[in-house]
Amino acid sequence: MRSSAPERESAATVGDRTEAGLIAIIQSHLAPPPSWLTVGIGDDAAVVEPAKNCLDVLTVDAIVDGIHVDRRFTPPDAIGHRALAVNLSDLAAMGAEPRLALLSLALPPALPCDDFVALVEGLTRLAREHRVHLVGGNLTRTPGPLVVDITASGTVKRRKVLTRSGARPGDEVYVSGGLGAAAAGLGELRAGMWAAQSGAAPVPAAEPTVCARRYLYPEPRVRLGTLLGRNRAATSCVDLSDGLADGVARIAAASGVGITIDADALPIAPAARSWFDASGTDPTSASVTGGDDYELLFTVRPRLRGRLRTVARHCGTTLTRIGVCTSDRQLILRRMRDGVVADLPMPEGYHHFG
């Protein structure tokens, strides 16, 4: 059927489609409805059976074209992936197991249908990976840029919730995975190292680098977050959406502590370090201020370090001790080797909304 008019098909825009047609595309990408979903897509609202003996964790995040993504090098499936990933990362930071999501899309009528399909594919691929079910949503057109707004909900047992506010002086500060890769990847993409293919799979020669991939397809640390919560291994936790310095500041503010970070302990991703070196950027500063890593930053009471070993064995990523909480309320970056102590650098424009 479809092959009879492939050219017209690929040139079609969402403005040519009915709302029902676009919803049908989304539904065709969903896993079968879980048993707890009483009423799914197609009524005024979704109805779900709550998880037994759990608290609900709820978060919302939006991706705006031109603000959070640059379409010149971000393929549409990466937009869909990111929109869900940033929400799953928030749930992970609370120790919650993700369960469901609602998708609200503001679509420019000129958006190619192929891009719409790719966006839905990127989103639903990640959803299936984490067994998150899309239970509802909303489609509207917009005279402005594409906006992908996702509300995600997860579950967590009582007293297993991670917050930002439980750190105490003396607690050790840890970070998962590697830092700076997403910032380096964004730098590479901006420098034109990889041109995104609209809708289509990237041609082999144009495969994104390791860092570019980390930027385009962030991996929320869902397993680590739930393990930290279940084992009560962390006294506080935050996800690194806006960089390490931002995360440190948020835990410090919420917990009423200071934090000293050891610059030499930072797990800067090797590929990121190469990029920063090659582009004349200080790897430490770039890794501290660069966003989009979506690693977890958390604090551990030294006497409960045994619990962290259990987590480390099963979480599927490295965990690195990078600092300590202090009672003086200051945010410090200390270079151990040369003894230089400085304020933790904050990203440019950090305090400004517009």
Place this chain on the structure above:
Amino acid sequence: MRSSAPERESAATVGDRTEAGLIAIIQSHLAPPPSWLTVGIGDDAAVVEPAKNCLDVLTVDAIVDGIHVDRRFTPPDAIGHRALAVNLSDLAAMGAEPRLALLSLALPPALPCDDFVALVEGLTRLAREHRVHLVGGNLTRTPGPLVVDITASGTVKRRKVLTRSGARPGDEVYVSGGLGAAAAGLGELRAGMWAAQSGAAPVPAAEPTVCARRYLYPEPRVRLGTLLGRNRAATSCVDLSDGLADGVARIAAASGVGITIDADALPIAPAARSWFDASGTDPTSASVTGGDDYELLFTVRPRLRGRLRTVARHCGTTLTRIGVCTSDRQLILRRMRDGVVADLPMPEGYHHFG
């Protein structure tokens, strides 16, 4: 403090503010946190204690400036009101009692701070009225129009859920309140009968008419929806966001029935009829196709009409029988007096997304 620079203050835009400053404005408008809110605004996600022995009902809806609202005659508090009202209306259509909301705002940096405050006021006023608590949200800037995206959640007892799919041939079709007022109000506003005052309270001479008020500040039928659900009085229900004809079509499609509407029974709001007559529009067509009434359309099994009387006594609005479900799958508008039978007119552009 603030009075020292009132002119600069009133000219301020959200782009001049920090994200924390804008969040503080929102928080200053919230009611004290309810006991079921374990973690509120200020962490990676909200944590809530689920309601006992209830199902969760979830919905999301977006208001896009230039698509759903026209800033030339829509004051910012009406935008905030509408963004929440459309979601509460969806919950009402499921028989759910609203409980919480998450707010995701895409803000153009040039938006005046006064408009932002008024938007928040309109939203939180309606939230307090329905005891809905804002548990979280997200702020981002946008190079495009203002987008107000709200996810709302409510609760409903098992077997008290209203859906679109339970209507059977022979069921009677009812609608709440009056029809056409919002469409007439939009017509009046477009005709320049009332110029909105940005941010400020409207001057007395420019008070909106009854119809304009119905358009600008839709009242979700929350009490009616929960009563219909609790009393199991309705076999199906939908809210009228896109007009009566659209609602009729949705119940018919989901339930697998036809519906015949009696044109002469339609409860066209008197003020709307006057406006339609004066502007040379057929009041019946305009009331059938006009959107934004946010009334509830529902079906009742004739032998259970007694349950509806209980609902009618306590729901605070009129309920009018306007038609019947049939087995022939057709959507019919019948004029009783002259016996003219025609297809139910659908709004223009009904099937088109863009």
